[in-house]
Amino acid sequence: MALRVARKLAGLVATLLATSFIIFGAAYAAPGDPVTFLAGGKENLTPEYLAAVRAQYHLDDPFSVQYGRWLWDALNGDLGRSFQYNDEVLDLLAARLPTTLGLVAYATVLFVVIGVALGVLAAVRGGRTDSTVVAGTTFATSVPPFVAATALISVFGVQLGWFPVAGGGSFTHLTLPAITLALGAVAIISRVTRQAMVEQRELDHVTVARASGLAERLIVVRHVFRGALGPVVTMCGLVSAGMLAGTVTVETVFGLSGIGSLLVGAINTHDFPVTQAVLLLMVVAYITVTTLVELAQPLIDPRARIERSRA
Amino acid sequence: MLSVHNLCKAFPGTVAADAVSFELPSGGSLGLVGESGSGKTTVARMLVGLVRPDSGTVTVDGRVRDPRERGRAARLRRAREIQMVFQDPYVSLDPRLTAAECLRAVLRLHSKDRSRVPVLLDQVGLGTREAGARPHQLSGGQRQRLAIARALAVEPSVLVLDEAVAALDVSIQAQILELLAQVRRDSGVALLFVSHDLAVIRHLCEETLVLHRGRVVESGPVAKVLAEPEHPYTRLLLGSVPRPGWDPAEVVRLRREMEASEVF
Amino acid sequence: MKPDSPVLRGEPDVGDAPSGPGQAPAPPGQAPAFPGRGRRRIAALVGAGPVGSRLASVFLAVVVLCAILAPLAAPYRPDAIDFAVSLSPATPEHLLGADQSGRDLLSRVMYGARTSLIGPLVLLAVASVVGVAIGTLAAWSRGWVDAVLSRVTDVMYAFPGLLFVVLVVAVFGNGMTTAVLALGLAYAPTIAKYTRSIAITECAKPYIDAYRVQGMGSLAICVRHLIPNLARSLVGYLVVLFGEGLMSLATLSFLGFGAQPPSSDWGLMVKEGQAAIVQGAFLPVLVPGAAIALVVVSFNVIGVRLADRLGTRRL
C-alpha cells in the first residue's frame, strides 16, 4: 500500500515537472521579445532602459537557469510579478481564487446531486423517464457553455430579472454561472451513472441475488448502484477536476473576476507570469484531484487493491 | 520431427513450464494433458513463438527455432514449421474477412497458389456457400473447420491444437475430431493436441504427456498411461472422469494420496 | 402505466446463453434491447432512435449544402453592412434578422458554416492521425514503449479541456489555424487513449495471434488488419468528437482566441451578438447559438446511434 502511494506520488511529481516545463518553455519560446511587452510598447526605448528591464526579469540568463529559478520561486510561493498589473501574482490569485473555488464547489454540488439522481432515475425507471433523460442529456452536452450562458442571461437575467447579469461575490451572483458550468457535467454524470447501472444490472450476480428472493429495491441499492459506484465516482472526480478550466469561459461570459477571466485577460495582454501561474495552478489542481480519485478506487473496488500492487 | 528440450517459463508468481522436454515424430500425434494452471497452453504458445521461453530450445527437422531471428524469410519459415489452431473459433478468425479471403491472405503471404482456396475449403468440409461467408455467419463448427484450413494452407510440419474442440458442442466436437484424424492421414502433418480431456486425447493421439504445475509428471503411449498410470496425479486425473458407477468421493481420496506423495 | 415486472426485465438468456464448454456466445446483433414500446417512440422523436439519427443526417446534409453553396444561395454578402436595418427582427428581407451592423444573419450563418465545419474536420484529421498511431503503437508494443507513451499522454491530459490550446494561443498568437492545430494536438491524447484501450482488447483476440503464427510482420498486422478492425469503433467515437471539436473551436472563437473579425464563425457571432441582448435583441445570439447546438446535437445523436449499433462504449 505504502509502495503504491509512493510510486503514485513519484509519477505525480514527474507529470508536474513535465507540465511546468511545457508551461514555462512555451512562454520562453514565444515569438517576440517579452521586453517589448514589459516596456508597455513605449516609444523611443533606450537600450539602457531595455537592459534594466532585462536584468530585473533575469531575461539574459540561459533557459535552464531561468526555468530553475522560476520553479524554485514557484515552490517557495513566489510566482513573480504581473507585467500588466505590476502586482505580485500570488496576491492576484489570492484575491480571485475564492470566487472561482466557490463557483466550482457550487457547480460540483449541483452536478453530482442532479447528475447521479437523473442517472439512477433513468436506469431504474426505464421507459419514458429513461428516454427523456437520455434525450435531455444528449441535448445538454451539445450546447456549448457560452451559448447556454448567454441563453440563461437573456432569460433569467434580462427577461425575468431573477438573477444579476454581471458582477460577482454573492451566492445569487454565482447561481447562473454555476448552472452553466454544471449543465454539461450533469449530462455526463447522468449518462455514466445510467450506463454503469444498466451494465451492472445485466451481470450474473444480480440475477443470482434476484433468484435468492432479494427485493428489487435492495438489489438496486446493494448490487446495482454499489457496483456502478466506481465509474461514477471516477467520472465525478475527472469532471470536477476539469471544471477549473471550464471557468475560463463561464467567468468571461458572466464577467466574474476569478482566475479564469484572469487567464483570458493575461493571455490577451501577453502577461506571461500570470498566464504561467494560472495554468500551473489549474494543472496542479487537476492532477491532485485525479490522483485523489485514483487513490480512492481501492476503497470502492477491492479488486483494485491487488491489481494495482501487481502492476 | 519436433523436438522440445528443457523449455522453462516463469511468470510473476507462477512457474508455467519447468524443464519440459518431449519429441514428436513426423506425422505422429501427441496429447498434452493438464488442468488450468498446468502450463499446457504456455507450452503450446512457446512452440509457435507467441511466448518467448526463459530457456530451452524447440527444434523442427533439426533446425532450432529462434524467435530472435528477424526478417520476413525467417518468419515465414517458422510459420511453415509449426501452425496453431486456437481454442475459441469465435475470436480466432478475423471478423472482417470471408472464409475465402482469410485463406487467400495466408496463401498470398506465403506466395502459394491462390487457386488452392476451394481445395482447402473442401478438405475441411466447407463448400462454396461458406466460402463467401464472414465468421459471424458461420456456426462454431464451421469456424473451427476454417481455422484448421487456415493452418493447413501453410502446409506446416506440425499442427498445434490448443483446446481446439473444448468450445464446441459434443456432436460438433466429434465431427472436428474425425476431421483432424483424416487430415493427419491425408497430409501427414504431425499433431500436438493440447487438452484437459483425457478421453479426447485417448481418441486422437498415440502418445501423451501429463503436465502438472509446469512439470511433465508422466509420458508414454496413451493406452499404457491410461491403463497403468504411475504418477498419483495421473491417477487423480483419470479417477475424475465421470463414467457409469463412478463415485466422485473416490476422487477426494485420490487427491489426498497425491498430496501425500508430494510431501516426499 | 405499470412498468414491466422487474422480475421479467433484462434477462438476456435466449436459449442457454452463459455456459462454458459446448456453448456458444450469443451471436452479435442480438444486443439486449430495452423493453417498452413507449420508450422507443419517444426516443425516436427526440433522437436516440433510427428516426432521430435519420433526421440528424438530413439536417447535417442541409448544413453542408448551405456551406458549399453559400456564395450562390446566401441572400447577402456576409460582411455587407447596412445600418438602416441594425438589429432588425426577422423580416422578409432578412429572414433571420440582422446584427448591430445590419449584416444579414442568415447569410452570415451560411458562410459561417464553412469555417465552423472545416475547422473541426481538420482538427480531427490531425488528432486522429496522431492519436491512432500513438494508441496503436502503445497497445501493440506494451512494455516500456507503452509506459512512455502513456506518461506522455498523461501529461497532455493534465492540461484539462482547453488549457493546452490556451497555452499555445498565448504563445503563437490568436487565429483559426493556430487554434485548429493546437486543438488537434490537444485531442490526440484522448484519441490515443481510446485507441489504445480498444486496440488492447482487439490484440488479445487470438486472430491477431494467428496472423503472427502465420509469419506476418507487425507493421502489416497493425496496418492491414488491426486498424481496419478498430475502424468501426473509432468512427463512432470520432463522430461524437466532431461535435465536441466544433464546440471547442466555437468556444475559442468566443473567447477571442480563434476566428477573428470579420469572420462569421458561429462562436465569434455569438460573442459579437452578446452586447445586443441588453438591448433586447436576441436573434444575433440565438441564430448562431442554435446553429452550433443543432449541429452538435445531430453529431451526438448519430454518434450515439453508431455506438449503439456497433456495441462500442464511450470512455
Place this chain on the structure above:
Amino acid sequence: MLLSVEDLTLEAGGRRPILRDVALQVRRGEIVGLVGESGSGKSTIARAVLRLLPQGARVSGRVLVGGEDVLTMDDARLRALRASDVSMIYQDPRSSLNPVRRIGDFLTERMILTLGRPAAEARSRAAELLAAVGMRDPERRLRQYPHELSGGMLQRVVIAAALAADPALILADEATSALDVTTQAETLALLRTVQAERGLGMLFITHDLHLASAFCDRVHVLYAGTVVESRPAADLFADPRHPYTAGLLGCTPELGDPRPLRPIPGRPPSLDDLLPGCPFSPRCPHAEAECETWAPRPVAVEGGVAACRLIPVAVQERSPV
C-alpha cells in the same frame, strides 16, 4: 412431488419455441439430470422454475413447486419461494458473486434481508455452512473478497449460500462445467453429500451425458426445447432408445479402447430454425419422410419415455386416425 413441470411451452421471439411441451418431475432426495447441447433450452427450464424468464416470453403450462404454480403466484410469494424453497447454483462462481462485497455479505444477505434473521445469528450460521462445505478457517473466509478465492473454493461458497435457507430443491445449472476435472469431481462429491444428508431434490443440468449418467438417478435428454428421452440413468446409458441419445453417446470419446466416433451430422438447431415435425429428423440417421411432420410426443419405453416415431411400441400404439 417436489417439482413438477407440466407441458411447459415458452416462446420468446425466435421462429421456434425455446421450450416445447416440457414435462419433468423431481422428487425429494432425487437427482434428476437434464442434458442437452447449446440452444436446447436446458438453462431456460431451470430459470423458469424461479420464474426468471427471458424478456417478452410467452409461457404456457405449469411449473409446480410443492404443488404451487410458480408461473402464476403473486410477487410476494415468488420472493418467498426464491428465498427459502428453491436455490440455484450457476455455472460460473466468479460471476455469481458481487466482486465488491465480502463472502460474508453474500452468505448472510439472503438470511438477513429476506428471511429477517438477526445479523449475528446469520453470521454464525454462515460460518457453519462454510465449514459444512469443507472450507477451513470459515471466519477468515467470511471477511475475504471473491477475487481472493479460487474457482473451486468459490463454488463451495455458492453451494453454502444455496443451503443457507434450507431449501427443498436445488437447481444446479452447469454447476461444475467451469471447473477443472479434478475440482469438478470434488465439488460433485460435496454436492452429493449435502444432497443425501438433507434429502434434497436436485435438478442437475449439464451438457455432458457421461457426467449426467454417472451422477444422476434419472436423466432427461433435451433437444431443441423438446424432451426426447427420459429414463433412469443406467438404462439410458446402456440402452438409449432415442436416436439423438444414441448419437450423443456414439460421438462422445471414451477412456476405454477407442471405438470409431460416429459424429451426428449437421449442427444443433438455432432458435430461427423452424422445425415442424420431429426436431431431430434433419440429423437423424433413421429418419423417414413422415418424421418431418410427426409432432413429437412421449412414447413409453422401458423405465421411462422417448419421443421417437420409430420406436416399435409407438408404431403399434398409434391409433389409425
